[in-house]
Amino acid sequence: MAANDQPDSDRHGNRRRPGELEAEIITALVDAGRALTPAEVRERLDWSTPLSYSTVVTTLTRLFDKDAVTRQRDGRAYRYAAVADAPALVAGRMGRLLRAEADHASVLRRFVSALDEQDEQILRRLLREADE
The missing domain is CATH 1.10.1220 (Arc Repressor Mutant)
Structure with missing residues (x-):
């Protein structure tokens, strides 16, 4: 896998700044105005390099643990909503x-x-x- 295909790389092949992915996910949730599944969050992220579903789930879980998002069960998945921008x-x-x-x-x-x-x-x- 090329360096720019790594889930932790930005669109220029560089490592993301600490908190950058969390901020992008929070912004996507705020902009949506409703709770989203991890797949819906992933679709809304503006990254030209691939971002794995598991990376989005892990980040959402960490945000939930930090009380930055809420979540509610929706079938087999969760829907997440931002607590603040x-x-x-x-x-x-x-x-x-x-x-x-x-x-x-x-x-x-x-x-x-x-x-x-x-x-x-x-x-x-x-x-x-x-x-x-």
Whole structure:
């Protein structure tokens, strides 16, 4: 099997970024507006490289274990629905990571210092808007 045929490869033959497939699946569920089977999710994903059914099922199961999706039995399969959109899930993950460290100021200082200029400006704008 060629490298670009691997289920964990993106459309350019590179490994997906951590969480990228989960975000794509959540987006597909949100866009559908209804619960989907793994096969329906797989059909909605926009990958030019093959993505196996078992990869989709495994990812949906992991999302269920993280309380990011709900599922209900539909015959022999499950139908999955998103609890929230992808940005809300990432924000929740960031919040959980921050809560895991007692020294919030140090974590936030390091986080901000690691941002590129564009993201830093976005964060500054959002903080100003929150103050208003």
